[in-house]
Amino acid sequence: MNDSLYQEIILDHYKHPHGRGLREPFDAEAHHVNPTCGDEITVRVALDGEKVVDVSYEGQGCSISQASASVLHELLTGSTITDAMAVEQSFVELMQGKGQIEPDEDVLGDGIAFAGVAKYPARVKCALLSWMAFKDATARAVGSPVVAAEEERR
Amino acid sequence: MNDSLYQEIILDHYKHPHGRGLREPFDAEAHHVNPTCGDEITVRVALDGEKVVDVSYEGQGCSISQASASVLHELLTGSTITDAMAVEQSFVELMQGKGQIEPDEDVLGDGIAFAGVAKYPARVKCALLSWMAFKDATARAVGSPVVAAEEERR
Amino acid sequence: MSEEPAVSVGANSPLDVERVRKDFPILDRRLAGDRPLVYLDSANTSQKPTAVLDALADHYTRHNANVARAVHQLGEEATAAYEGARDKIAAFIGAPSRDEIIFTKNASEALNLVANTLASGLAENPRYRLGPGDEIVVTEMEHHSNIVPWQLAARRTGARFRWIGLTDEGRLDLSTLGELINPRTKIVSLVHQSNILGTVNDVETILARASEVGALVLLDGSQSVPHLPVDVTALGVDLMAFTGHKMVGPTGIGVLWGRREVLDGLPPFLGGGEMIETVAMEGSTFAPVPHKFEAGTPPIAQAVGLGAAVDYLCAVGMERIHDHEHAITAYALEKLHAIDGVKIIGPDTPELRGGTISFTVDGIHPHDVGQVLDEQGVAVRVGHHCARPVCVRYGIPATTRASFYLYTSTDEIDALAAGVQHVKRFFG
Amino acid sequence: MSEEPAVSVGANSPLDVERVRKDFPILDRRLAGDRPLVYLDSANTSQKPTAVLDALADHYTRHNANVARAVHQLGEEATAAYEGARDKIAAFIGAPSRDEIIFTKNASEALNLVANTLASGLAENPRYRLGPGDEIVVTEMEHHSNIVPWQLAARRTGARFRWIGLTDEGRLDLSTLGELINPRTKIVSLVHQSNILGTVNDVETILARASEVGALVLLDGSQSVPHLPVDVTALGVDLMAFTGHKMVGPTGIGVLWGRREVLDGLPPFLGGGEMIETVAMEGSTFAPVPHKFEAGTPPIAQAVGLGAAVDYLCAVGMERIHDHEHAITAYALEKLHAIDGVKIIGPDTPELRGGTISFTVDGIHPHDVGQVLDEQGVAVRVGHHCARPVCVRYGIPATTRASFYLYTSTDEIDALAAGVQHVKRFFG
Ligand SMILES: Cc1ncc(COP(=O)(O)O)c(C=O)c1O
């Protein structure tokens, strides 16, 4: 099972999630659902000016969606919004790359373990769930109407 | 072209139709249309008690529908309603027999030439058009509500 | 899991499964890693026997033409084949008349056809017009395709949308049936066999109550018609929907059957093509059933394929297929019960249920169960199976579902059980 | 008429018809009396090349599974194939986005989808809600599938149903366009190429007027997409419907394309299956396009087949197909003009028309023409061709129609002309 999408790193984050739980204070939260499998996640962001001081989350779902949230917490907590969005962008690209993209460990850290997921279209949504929720929560927190409107439509 | 559905008798009736034209007096008429090809026929029946004194008709359509009306006129004019319905029944059976029924010349006269038509589902409706109109017109003339209601629905 | 499962027949099955499997070419497929295919997802869609594929190929290479329109030889052959399929399907479900068989694109369209025409307000007879004050009753175990059309119909017409709930055992809770189905009820639409729980419902009791109050009964036979002998005349319902791809037929075709009187009473659904009697710019009149409901070029080759599917099922025998699945289901329930942490969602004995088993594995998300099973070549479905309210009812996000058919062998059930054990070790 | 027509290529055709014909196995079919098939009924339905049949067989024997639902390998393969077909079709018609391609069961369903959702009253934006005071405009040369849905929509909503008339030459009479399309007009739905007259319509002029008043434009491309390069972005219309079986694809599949904004604005059509975002008994929300409009199991194998059809057409080249048909049509018009008593219904020169020629033979009913042609192996269609208002307009009950495609040879046109001469002798 070498080409398995279940890399050790993913299983580790799944079995021992980092930063799990919804914490106060927070500036905005977003709740996302993957309708095909019922995966759910709530992500909260606490900002201090340009800085992401905490990303807390709670959810239920498969190992991929839960591990991905744990990685997200680890990567983005403490970074600037701009940097966080760059990481997010890079993770989304990796996931939508159909397995053709070489991930950059400097940017994505443990996130590179998800490279194999990109080959499983049905699971890409699981991996992206918390990231999409993070993006929306952040957009709300900074009051960006465009992105918030997009979330409404989803 | 031996297995043609265009028997000489049919072509004869088509080229030289018997009893064509709408005549007065009449007791009832029915107008039928074959929606797939636009064939139309109007059939009038004039009754005298149990007797069919005239079947007159006018229509446009293919050789099969027109020849069939000519044969109908010839066979049914002058007979009793009961006999006419028996002939009608017999002709319908022949047409719906998918070419498996041996026609009875004593009952159907020139109508037996239509035996081959039964093998062409798309043309069966053409052959039956005037007969259906005759049946409805007669039902109206004798005031039978059941058959008339059926016509309404068609 | 690398050697091919040797096909053997369960002690209680009347079917020679090994022989049946030879009719389905895809069952020889090797998956990634050269693993043999263990296909346990037939409730999602069934595999197709050679007889059906041959019928399709023969149609396209020898008889292809449009139907009901042409006077030429190919047109007559295609029409005879298409209408011949209608005859076969009418006989297969015991329909009193071939004209009561409407070809649709799938079961969903058949269900929507009924909901839409009732909601359109165009019917002459008020029995076939939904409005404020009327009630629609479904059950909590319906497929989304038998929920959403009625929610939309209710929204459009002001009718009330109601449902029969479920017991903890995965059966319909009929305790309040008398109130749920009442004189305001215009239609009761329910599934015959649940695609998530496997439950076979007690149609008789519901039909009896519906008849008392004069409500129509529409049966969703998508999961029953493929698996058990179904006779609409014996059942006594008004309408039934089912779908070709789940009964060894092609995709792209479904069926609505209805009693003539009911179909005559419903207004047209989609307009166009051969569903008309005569068209003028000033107004049009409509053909009698079945054509009234078949707008445009129908799924001709697919009907021919479905006719071949029905021939195939009849040749094997629906009773025997049903008995086989019953035996396989009993075997599978036993195997799954024996695994610690596995919980069956739905009836957990083989009585009054079909060969579709949903289950959860403690602490492991169904998506993970399904994925790791797939890595072993075992194809199951995970998720809410288009019946999300059932998951909500039982407080779970999703289930893993294994579903069987005439070609399912006990060795495949063994592979499933071994696979689940492996899943537990993997995430343990 | 007993020897097989030797296939030869018209001087002005860029196609090697003889080679093309080898791709279509049915063209070797011998009819009753061992007559070779002369298939001149492609506007009714087209024949299928081996590439399409192979794609279908390969799908069913190797990749068959349901789509968008399964995490297993077959499910992923089937989904990739199905969604891959969407990509191909988007590229084929120049759609800006693959998500704008909706698979339906045929063109009729696509047209009905638009008419029904506009008539349902469920849209949030009033632009997509028909009501009293609104007007719907079609033309007098529409296929019934683009008339009846609008008549039904008008009846349901109180909107007014209007149409653009025809000139004696078989073209749209645009003299009163300014009044017909006016600020009350919500939608203009018109055929790109007429299936009875062969006329290719002046979309640009109509679109310009529709844009002025803010009306939507829906194009029925059933007879144009198979025969000419069609680019929806270049055309600038809002929506377009077409059908698989007329473009060398399988039966059971059609396409609705629409601009994203328009598709987003339309409410759902059929409910169920994968068209949802989330379903609860209390209410449901819907998926984004294209899935919003694809209720239930879609025509999976048929989409794959249509993808293969598009690949095939692209490999031959749509420009070359169009040029070939233009040459064949010019040749056929010449041959038919030369026969006494034959009258062309529709444009009688090859300009701005496609390879579909309707004609009458003095004093002989089209049914008889068609039948006697069939006895010679020449398959044409007779009747009103689901465009009865055109027959009424020209005061005829029906026409005989010969229609061509990329595999039509000049020898087949010769067989047609000889056949018509024989018809005249037979009934003379
Ligand atoms: C112009 C036109 N529109 C619509 C249709 C309907 O297509 P379908 O029968 O595939 O729904 C046809 C073909 O019959 C057609 O020629």
Ligand SMILES: Cc1ncc(COP(=O)(O)O)c(C=O)c1O
């Ligand atoms: C019980 C039930 N009803 C309806 C459907 C819908 O069938 P289809 O997807 O073929 O429209 C399904 C299958 O998905 C089903 O299992």
